[in-house]
Amino acid sequence: MLVWTELSQVPADFGPSVVTLGNFDGVHRGHVAVLTQMVADARRAGVRAVAVTFTPHPAQVHRPDEAPPLLCGDEDRLELLAATGLDAVLLVTYTLAFARQTPEEFVSRWLVEHLAARTVVVGRDVRFGWKNSGDLSTMRALGERFGFDVEVIDDVTPSAGADPAGAEVPPARRWSSTWVRELLERGDVAGAAHVLGRPHRVRGRVVHGDARGRDLGYPTANLAQDATGMVPADGVYAGRLRRVRDAAGAPVPDGAPDRVLPAAVSVGTNPTFDGTQRRVEAYVLDRDDLDLYDQEVVVELVERMRPTLRFDSVEELCVQMARDVEDVRRVLDA
The missing domain is CATH 3.40.50.620 (HUPs)
Structure with a gap:
């Protein structure tokens, strides 16, 4: 094109x-x-x-x-x-x-x-x-x-087209960007995917964060604040991380190793640590060997697992993170 x-x-x-x-x-x-x-x-x-x-x-x-x-x-x-x-x-x-x-x-x-x-x-x-x-x-x-x-x-409405996944067609309403925004504001990324015809995505460069995830055993790729794509409601999501460009700016070709990776995605301010800045960060399941800094990635959001919660201790947070990873794994495997 x-x-x-x-x-x-x-x-x-x-x-x-x-x-x-x-x-x-x-x-x-x-x-x-x-x-x-x-x-x-x-x-x-x-x-x-x-x-x-x-x-x-x-x-x-x-x-x-x-x-x-x-x-x-x-x-x-x-x-x-x-x-x-x-x-x-x-x-x-x-x-x-x-x-x-x-x-x-x-x-x-x-x-x-x-x-x-x-x-x-x-x-x-x-x-x-x-x-x-x-x-x-x-x-x-x-x-x-x-x-x-x-x-x-x-106007093109849901009743005028077939859902490729066979999902139940919602009440007649024209497909629209406004509808997608309403769904994302609620964290309903699965509903947004129904209207978009694909998972919603956020694109950005991976930058250094607070390194708390790595210290806890769950290293995350933090997206820069100028990432594009509407950020949905705070919460934990099942998703995928797609590497688009390497740290030198060269495109990552289809079929390259580790190009598309399953991920647990956190959106929010890290309230357990009294954070104030909203972030999008992705933990690639079972991987602590990846160096994604300065790479451009696309994070695709598949399903919201839970809202953001504040925990009374780091230990409670770690227990919940382990549960989140297993929940994400089940969703993506399905």
């Missing part, structure tokens, strides 16, 4: 194309359903399939104090978008200057002139241009003017 971050990177002869717009935070099952159908339609028509998306999220620019936590960073978002079969993604740097374009300026320059859009795929609630002044009727009018079709996608 081609990734462009500036219009100048789009080849002059690119197109024709089918284009869709969106933030695609989390690339959940609703996004995937729309994008895979769009890709299939583009293949049949012999044109390219392109998504236009934004970084940072527009809410972070217009309402930084109210912006929701992002489900994933740009790297994960692009990786997940590529899996849908898209030919290209135009990752637009969202600024106030960009937001001041009129709907006509945005469509004519970005969609028509550079992407040669033959079809533009949007939701019924699409808004674009200065102060969100453009809507579906605006897009249709511009389509007639510039010679592209407008395809409207209705």
Whole structure:
């Protein structure tokens, strides 16, 4: 999949194309359903399939104090978008200057002139241009003017798709990033995985912590505070740690030793030790020989085992940690 971050990177002869717009935070099952159908339609028509998306999220620019936590960073978002079969993604740097374009300026320059859009795929609630002044009727009018079709996608709900794991389908509600955030706020990572179509992930560099885990016999990989991906409610989780880049920044290839490892993941402030900083740290089961410092890893969260607890002694904590490891092992083996 081609990734462009500036219009100048789009080849002059690119197109024709089918284009869709969106933030695609989390690339959940609703996004995937729309994008895979769009890709299939583009293949049949012999044109390219392109998504236009934004970084940072527009809410972070217009309402930084109210912006929701992002489900994933740009790297994960692009990786997940590529899996849908898209030919290209135009990752637009969202600024106030960009937001001041009129709907006509945005469509004519970005969609028509550079992407040669033959079809533009949007939701019924699409808004674009200065102060969100453009809507579906605006897009249709511009389509007639510039010679592209407008395809409207209705909300995709659980009842419209099959659950690959055979899980019970929840009451009809459209797949959405908001739904995933609500689940993660409760620590329901299994429910979030149902909406995402995959385990929720947090990506970051492994940094030095307090070394308490190593002293207790459970050395943990601590993720840096700038890790991407919404951190769920405090607690202990069953999960997996995937090594992405080594300490030198080189990609860790598929099939490399110790690339994907089972882990017990702790999210919280370590209240037993009066901690104040929320952390994500992963103990790789039965391994005390790993040197993960400065490596980039992805922590995938499978199931919440329990909430964070404060223990009266280190001994009580160690007993519970041993139970947690066995509980995590059972979940992952299942």
